[in-house]
Amino acid sequence: MARLTVYGARGSFPVFGDAYRRYGGQTSCFAVENDQGILVIDAGTGIRDLGQQLNELKVLPPITILFTHLHLDHLLGLAAFKPLLRRDAKITFMGDAKVHGDWPRVLQGLISAPYWPVDLIHMGAELSFTPLPAKGPLALYGHEIRSCPISHPQGCLGYRIESGKRSLVIATDYEIGEEMFDRGFAAFAKGADILVHDAQYTPDDYGAHKGWGHCTWQHAVETAERVGSKELILTSHDPVRTDEAVDRLLAAARARFPKSAAATPGMTLDLSQ
């Protein structure tokens, strides 16, 4: 059985406090788990909670971490990912130089002096830094994984994961409106059962944030309709968006696309049926 679990759905920066209890303050982190391994997408602060859970296990599964992009909110939790400290852990990082540049250097630079007391490569786990295949899907843990460039400052990847019976597309940071990207993404995401999509803004606050690399719930709904997805999961909640404000954003999306939900830590979706 494969399942998707959300560990962090906040965009831009972590937030804390009573106003954010239900949709959480942890930044971007998703995991697709089955009996062959754990595929992690993004290492925002949500990855710390995943790491705490994995650290309870006597025998760790193989772990692969993919990144949508390298903005800080997608990396902030990595240093606190407990399996990095275990000598029995095998962790593979994967990236695409076309979009992420010299990403192994970026990761190793971020988790090293003066930013962190222990270098990433000396934390204990056996690490590998592997490029995503230049062509064709990546076959891993029984999944077929594809990536697609989407419009965001410095570039970003969307991922499509075919697993079991259901297909999943994740596009955490994506500003709709550049036809070249939108056409490519529409073909890439076509027919996805589950679409996890950026919905950082409302149509009201988008005007002041045009060009910042995110879109509105309305754009997310239009994309879900365009690609014919069955379920839409809204993510990258703006740091200013309290639980009540996410509820209002979600209600507006549901009025147009009833099978919408807002990503929240602990949410799980079965991909096998």
Ligand SMILES: [Zn+2]
């Ligand atoms: Zn970003």
